[in-house]
Amino acid sequence: MxxxxxxxxxxxxxxxxxxxxxxxxxxxxxxxxxxxxxxxxxxxxxxxxxxxxxxxxxxxxxxxxxxxxxxxxxxxxxxxxxxxxxxxxxxxxxxxxxxxxxxxxxKLPGLVVRDTLPPGFTPRRCRELGEALTDTLADLHGVDPAAVGLENFGRAEGFAERQVRRWSRQIAATPAKPVPGLDVLADRLLARLPAPQPGTIVHGDYRLDNCLVHDADGPGTVRLSGVLDWEMSTLGDPLTDLGMLLFYWEALARLGSPLARTVTTSPGFPGAEEVARRWSARTGIGIGDLEWYLAFAHFKFAAIALGVQARVEAGAMGGQTVDDLGDLVAGLAGAGLTIVR
Missing domain, CATH: 3.30.200.20 (Phosphorylase Kinase; domain 1)
Structure with missing residues (x-):
């Protein structure tokens, strides 16, 4: 090892x-x-x-x-x-x-908040944190790629379809047992592709514990001091980021995932629907196809979970361990199918 x-x-x-x-x-x-x-x-x-x-x-x-x-x-x-x-x-x-x-x-200052809130974190601070997380994502989607030299960072046209096919290939290439329902979910996503969106910079895995939280005394002081883990970033459909954020916000908690726990269901945090409306108001992008993006988030996270399982079993994660994720992936497939059914 x-x-x-x-x-x-x-x-x-x-x-x-x-x-x-x-x-x-x-x-x-x-x-x-x-x-x-x-x-x-x-x-x-x-x-x-x-x-x-x-x-x-x-x-x-x-x-x-x-x-x-x-x-x-x-x-x-x-x-x-x-x-x-x-x-x-x-x-x-x-x-x-x-x-x-x-x-x-x-190394930026700030805390990584995963499954527990910092001591003394009140519901008011939770709301501020939820709003800061939402606003920072919207601000990312408002950055002009050409203005920061990322105009050729990816291809936005046909992004949603390519994402489904890409993660299908990742699942096929991962040494894991077949999961009933994942192929069906991929087919349904491809059959119901959403309307194209103007391309923006997308993070690819935007969630609370991929950010650093700065919290100082006084009202209105909770903010994000850093956004981390950009390995999936590209130019693409910003609603894929919103769908993943909302998936992490509430849906994943219902599945009991050992991979990414969240505190965003704690008292004070805005609900997922409020987050979506706030993001939409800040970006000017409609959310009429949001269910598709939520279902895709389930599919994408299933592919990620299978990859994590394979890397841990191969001893490639520096000694980190994880429980068997078969039940989680099956649950993700079923929940995604329910959304697009």
Whole structure:
């Protein structure tokens, strides 16, 4: 089993950090895995110079188009200075140094909120957080791709159909038992494609625990200090982001997923319908086809869950473990079919 230090290779990354930062104190950093991510591996690098964050793919083979370090690096560099808060990229390596592509970014202040709220987090703060999460996504969708150099970051035409076919291929390429209902769900999604939407920058996996939360004393002070995990970002249909956010907001909790728990059903948070209306009002984009996007979110997360299971079983996740996800995936397929039925 690869240990954390071997996968992060601080012995090699440290001297490179010295070269790019000019700070000799980065020569011998310590590396500690940040537990929580189930796709790319994230490490906290610490040393006398402070803290940085390293991202790299899992060990072993990965599926085509997955775990794209260059994509994460490019979009975060492009969004630096925009209304969307992102870490600053310190360095990016294509794989020559440690055998796989990786990048290092600044560590932003803030908390990752997963399955428990920070101490003393009142319902008022929950509402502020829910609104901040919604507004930041809408702000991302309002960024002009050409203005930040991302005009060729993807192809928006036919995005919804390509997404269904792409995740179908990912499911087929994942070594897992067939799940009844997933093929039927894919067919129904393809038969009921929504109206085309103007292309925007999309995150691809936007949810609360892929963001950093800043909370200070006083009203109106809860905000997002950073949006993380951009490996699925591209140009595409912004409603796919909204559908995934709403899926994480309430639907996933009903399925009891061990992969992504949420606090957004806690008192104070706006409901999913209110989130959708707020996002629509801020972006000017209609939500008449929202059910399709919710069903697609179930399908996409089923594909993600199968991939997580396969990587964990292959020992590619730095020692992380996960319970068997077969029942979850079957539940996702059934719930998605109910929506489009």
């Amino acid at each position: 690869d240990d954390e230090s071997t996968l992060a290779r601080p012995d090699l990354v440290g001297p490179l950090l010295v070269r790019v930062t000019g700070d000799e104190r980065w020569r011998h950093p310590r590396a500690e895995m940040v537990v929580g991510g189930r796709s790319n591996l994230t490490y906290l690098l610490t040393g006398p110079a402070g803290e940085l964050v390293l991202r790299r793919p899992p060990s072993g083979g990965v599926l085509a188009t997955a775990h794209d370090m260059a994509r994460e690096t490019r979009v975060q560099r492009a969004l630096a200075g925009s209304v969307v808060p992102v870490p600053r990229i310190v360095l990016h390596d294509e794989g020559d140094l440690i055998g796989v592509p990786f990048y290092v970014m600044t």
